Amino acid sequence: MVHGGAGALDNVKDEKTAVRYLESIRGVLEHGRQVMELGGSALEAAEACASLLEDDPVFNAGCGSVLNENGQVEMDAAIMDGRDLAAGAVAAVQNIANPVQLARLVMTESEHVMLIAEGAMRFAEHCGMDLAPDHYFFTPDRIEQYKEARLHHRIMLDHDSSDEDSEDQKYGTIGAIARDPQGNLAAATSTGGIVNKRMGRVGDSPIIGAGVYADNETCAVSATGYGEEFMRSVISKTIADFIYMQEMDAVEATRAGIEYLTRKVRGRGGVIVIDREGRCSSGFTTRKMIHGWIEHGGESVARF
Numbered sequence: 001m002v003h004g005g006a007g008a009l010d011n012v013k014d015e016k017t018a019v020r021y022l023e024s025i026r027g028v029l030e031h032g033r034q035v036m037e038l039g040g041s042a043l044e045a046a047e048a049c050a051s052l053l054e055d056d057p058v059f060n061a062g063c064g065s066v067l068n069e070n071g072q073v074e075m076d077a078a079i080m081d082g083r084d085l086a087a088g089a090v091a092a093v094q095n096i097a098n099p100v101q102l103a104r105l106v107m108t109e110s111e112h113v114m115l116i117a118e119g120a121m122r123f124a125e126h127c128g129m130d131l132a133p134d135h136y137f138f139t140p141d142r143i144e145q146y147k148e149a150r151l152h153h154r155i156m157l158d159h160d161s162s163d164e165d166s167e168d169q170k171y172g173t174i175g176a177i178a179r180d181p182q183g184n185l186a187a188a189t190s191t192g193g194i195v196n197k198r199m200g201r202v203g204d205s206p207i208i209g210a211g212v213y214a215d216n217e218t219c220a221v222s223a224t225g226y227g228e229e230f231m232r233s234v235i236s237k238t239i240a241d242f243i244y245m246q247e248m249d250a251v252e253a254t255r256a257g258i259e260y261l262t263r264k265v266r267g268r269g270g271v272i273v274i275d276r277e278g279r280c281s282s283g284f285t286t287r288k289m290i291h292g293w294i295e296h297g298g299e300s301v302a303r304f
């Protein structure tokens with residue numbers, strides 16, 4: 001399963017734009033299928049799909065990341081392996097084309113779970129990862145959106161120009177979760193965060209249990225939404241706990257998780273979930289969420 005953000009998605013006004021998003025999602029899903037058909041693990045599929053979404057400028061992650069209050073890109077990402085709860089995360093990183101790949105290096109090549117800002121970037125160089133130039137990230141759309149946010153002295157959650165409490169916005173993040181034929185689960189989430197956010201602000205995406213979670217005994221989850229609400233409700237782990245403690249399946253646990261998110265913090269956004277049996281589920285409190293899935297090797301499906 002993959003997602004590319006939640007909200008009203010009023011920027012998807014015409015058929016052509018809608019098709020562009022849906023084709024991108026389906027292409028990423030088919031790539032994930034290929035990775036696993038060639039023997040790749042759930043972790044490899046999740047990382048590969050998240051990387052492709054980071055490479056597509058229409059999504060708020062990687063090269064399409066939004067700009068902070070200083071007109072800079074600061075990105076967050078995490079990856080988790082359901083086999084042993086191994087996890088890696090990076091926060092407030094700059095000039096990294098694929099933060100999800102750096103998160104994986106934190107998981108496999110360091111003794112830590114999370115590295116932030118300059119320390120994470122030094123670690124990237126230490127691992128031989130090339131830094132991407134500034135112009136790789138500054139798309140005309142993002143500069144326009146940043147100027148608009150500054151003009152109106154507000155924080156915006158993604159492409160749209162409406163105010164913070166309106167549904168006319170897109171809560172941008174990308175995510176990929178997978179289950180391989182061996183029954184292993186993995187999850188990855190990556191984001192540029194919120195337009196005009198404070199320098200140093202970190203959202204839910206790199207927080208294990210909030211924006212991402214994977215455990216072979218329960219499920220894999222990736223979240224997209226207003227990060228502060230997803231952190232306060234620890235939504236991804238909460239959904240896993242519904243499965244662990246109440247023996248729910250993915251569909252029941254997603255429903256229970258979305259009910260909890262709404263009731264406790266009026267959370268805005270959504271989640272994708274795959275349980276240990278390979279059942280796929282999604283839920284969101286916004287009008288739409290760009291997402292897609294391949295269930296039990298069937299057709300790829302993409303939806304808003």
Ligand code: GLY
Pocket residue numbers: 172173191192193194202203204205211223224225226227228
């Ligand atoms: N969910 C992305 C963020 O709030 O940064």
